[in-house]
Amino acid sequence: MLKIEDLHVEVDGKPILKGINLEIEAGQVHAIMGPNGSGKSTLAYVLAGKDGYEVTKGRVLYKGQDLLEMAPELRAAEGLFLGFQYPVAIPGVSNIYFLKAAVNAIRKHRGEDPLDAIDFMKLSKEKAALVQLPDELTKRSVNDGFSGGEKKRNEIFQMAMLEPSLAVLDETDSGLDIDALKVVAEGVNALRGPDRAMLVITHYQRLLDHIVPDVVHVLIDGQIVRTGDKGLAMQLEKEGYAGVRNALQP
Amino acid sequence: MSASTEQIDDILKKGYDAGFVTDIEEEYAPPGLSEEIVRFISKKKQEPEWLLEWRLKAYRRWLEMKEPTWAKVTYPKIDFQDICYYAAPKTNENAPKSLDEVDPELLATYEKLGIPLHEREVLAGVAVDAVFDSVSVATTFRDKLAEVGVIFMPFSEAVQEHPELVKRYLGSVVPVSDNFYAALNSAVFSDGSFVYIPKGVRCPMELSTYFRINAAKTGQFERTLIIADEGSYVSYLEGCTAPMRDENQLHAAVVELVTHEGAQIKYSTVQNWYPGDENGKGGILNFVTKRGLCEGARSKISWTQVETGSAITWKYPSCILKGDDSVGEFYSVALSNHRQQADTGTKMIHLGKNTKSTIISKGISAGHGQQTYRGGVKISRGATNARNYTQCDSLLIGDKCGAHTVPYVDVRNSSSKLEHEATTSRIGEDQLFYCRQRGLSEEDAVSLIVNGFAKQVLKELPMEFAVEAQKLLGVSLEGAVG
Ligand SMILES: Nc1ncnc2c1ncn2[C@@H]1O[C@H](COP(=O)(O)OP(=O)(O)O)[C@@H](O)[C@H]1O
Ligand SMILES: [Mg+2]
Numbered sequence: 001m002l003k004i005e006d007l008h009v010e011v012d013g014k015p016i017l018k019g020i021n022l023e024i025e026a027g028q029v030h031a032i033m034g035p036n037g038s039g040k041s042t043l044a045y046v047l048a049g050k051d052g053y054e055v056t057k058g059r060v061l062y063k064g065q066d067l068l069e070m071a072p073e074l075r076a077a078e079g080l081f082l083g084f085q086y087p088v089a090i091p092g093v094s095n096i097y098f099l100k101a102a103v104n105a106i107r108k109h110r111g112e113d114p115l116d117a118i119d120f121m122k123l124s125k126e127k128a129a130l131v132q133l134p135d136e137l138t139k140r141s142v143n144d145g146f147s148g149g150e151k152k153r154n155e156i157f158q159m160a161m162l163e164p165s166l167a168v169l170d171e172t173d174s175g176l177d178i179d180a181l182k183v184v185a186e187g188v189n190a191l192r193g194p195d196r197a198m199l200v201i202t203h204y205q206r207l208l209d210h211i212v213p214d215v216v217h218v219l220i221d222g223q224i225v226r227t228g229d230k231g232l233a234m235q236l237e238k239e240g241y242a243g244v245r246n247a248l249q250p
Numbered sequence: 251m252s253a254s255t256e257q258i259d260d261i262l263k264k265g266y267d268a269g270f271v272t273d274i275e276e277e278y279a280p281p282g283l284s285e286e287i288v289r290f291i292s293k294k295k296q297e298p299e300w301l302l303e304w305r306l307k308a309y310r311r312w313l314e315m316k317e318p319t320w321a322k323v324t325y326p327k328i329d330f331q332d333i334c335y336y337a338a339p340k341t342n343e344n345a346p347k348s349l350d351e352v353d354p355e356l357l358a359t360y361e362k363l364g365i366p367l368h369e370r371e372v373l374a375g376v377a378v379d380a381v382f383d384s385v386s387v388a389t390t391f392r393d394k395l396a397e398v399g400v401i402f403m404p405f406s407e408a409v410q411e412h413p414e415l416v417k418r419y420l421g422s423v424v425p426v427s428d429n430f431y432a433a434l435n436s437a438v439f440s441d442g443s444f445v446y447i448p449k450g451v452r453c454p455m456e457l458s459t460y461f462r463i464n465a466a467k468t469g470q471f472e473r474t475l476i477i478a479d480e481g482s483y484v485s486y487l488e489g490c491t492a493p494m495r496d497e498n499q500l501h502a503a504v505v506e507l508v509t510h511e512g513a514q515i516k517y518s519t520v521q522n523w524y525p526g527d528e529n530g531k532g533g534i535l536n537f538v539t540k541r542g543l544c545e546g547a548r549s550k551i552s553w554t555q556v557e558t559g560s561a562i563t564w565k566y567p568s569c570i571l572k573g574d575d576s577v578g579e580f581y582s583v584a585l586s587n588h589r590q591q592a593d594t595g596t597k598m599i600h601l602g603k604n605t606k607s608t609i610i611s612k613g614i615s616a617g618h619g620q621q622t623y624r625g626g627v628k629i630s631r632g633a634t635n636a637r638n639y640t641q642c643d644s645l646l647i648g649d650k651c652g653a654h655t656v657p658y659v660d661v662r663n664s665s666s667k668l669e670h671e672a673t674t675s676r677i678g679e680d681q682l683f684y685c686r687q688r689g690l691s692e693e694d695a696v697s698l699i700v701n702g703f704a705k706q707v708l709k710e711l712p713m714e715f716a717v718e719a720q721k722l723l724g725v726s727l728e729g730a731v732g
Pocket of ligand 2: 171
């Protein structure tokens, strides 16, 4: 599904990612953990194609294609979804109108007919229920005046609507209380399947109690320093990033 | 992040949809302005002596007036002697009595603009007056409207058929010497629409006028007069387009509205005159005076405008709130892309007690576009308990455009309450990326964000036109972002 090879990325001439190697297969859930500033969001943005991130070395293959050559909307159309750490507001554009435009843009790319209003409403009701997003929020302007938790639930709602092949979730857990966290995790788990892959970025181990990953990576200072199974997350929780970092010192 | 010019250039090719020229034989007045030309126009229209005198008085006043320079717009000097002041399709020599007599070439023109004039095909519930250069070529549903006493006809015909109404109201809201362009218009105005809604009548359909400039080197000077008698209601819409030409063309219209006690006029404009090319060559110079008088108590005038066209827009639809408890509203979206410049806003003049006004202005600048909101609120001594709410938002796309806000406030009665809010925002790289990450193309993303920004105003438009305006905002911005 996704293969990252020796990826080096600079922002404003400053190296942020320093040789990332990562392979995710269909059906897998990988977690990336790391302290603030280690480059987690940078990795997510580079995968999604945001401007301002210069790849100086390495490559990324997605479904066998050169991902870095593709425009962001093409990546989305090909099934790559990014759940933003800080979703932006679009005043005056209703959430549901926005999603309809998105769903139909992606359907068009796949050569499918646009969903009509009735089918679309049916689908959105079903998916909103999945993440317990109140009807009222689906009608409000995109993320406008949403609380932190509402924004994150909205991201998962959008993901559920778009049914991506690869979902990259950037700190979808931060700012959520435990109940909201469970709702979000259930939404994510409902989407797990043999044809889908997920890259779950988190700062805390607690999300991984609810979304159990197949593989855990630790990202520190732009490099993956450890890779393991769920146990690695537990160890991190106990020893902290400092512990992992110290253990790496020669 | 700033817009990239290459990408702007790349996508620009599509351009202006309404830019074709209709190949039809027209009759012109020789270029230039003189008493003779004024007499020529008046004679062409077989006007009564009083109207000719009115025009001549305006012409003489105009000669003494100076072109205004206070607006924040720059354009090549207009040579008023190089403009043609009258052009009419030849077939219209004797105005057609029914649609079957209208030149098929003209019908095809309006068809192409999305305004079919055959009554069986037109938008349900909308009557249309089609003005082509200096004359009205067709007016639909006139008979049906006449059944309820509504008068909807070309201005030149109203002069013949309802001289008492025209004489009473013409120039009563915008006096001939009001300003340079109003005086010019009063001297040479060609055609436009005349509307009278009798007492207590709610006009059964939307009325609309489509203005089309076709002839080269010709100015358009239409005159619109709408009178809503006591307790009546009308919703009126005007649309405007012109061919793409390399030279500037002048458009100087005057619109006067009068509402009597308890009456309401809702006046909507979708202005899409040719804006010139991306380097600022050509385009319509749009100098328009629009004013409404809320004469009677509890009457209401709403102006809604979507201004996407013209090289220069100079336009301040205003309300004189004379009747007690009268209400004035101004909802505006103005867009300037490429080299377009818009200096637009409103004036709310509160004279009566408990008068209320609302101003919602949304300015969008892209490319090298320049936008100025110029708004005045005047509360006179007698306007006890007057209220005004002004909201003025600017959206910038790219970093070469500009937005300016020039509010004037003059309060002479301390019981009044005024609120003013203003914001300026830039379409963020983050917003665009968010949309693109969800699969929308960059163009669609811009259009979506802009329409969201303009929504408060768009929702004031009649449904059919809101959709049109929404599309227009998207098209006008094509290539605005890189
Ligand atoms: N747009 C940017 N401009 C400048 N520096 C940036 C930008 N984005 C990220 N950085 C820097 O890159 C490093 C990694 O940031 P980020 O990827 O957001 O980390 P994380 O998500 O792991 O907290 C930080 O030092 C941050 O300051
Ligand atoms: Mg981050």
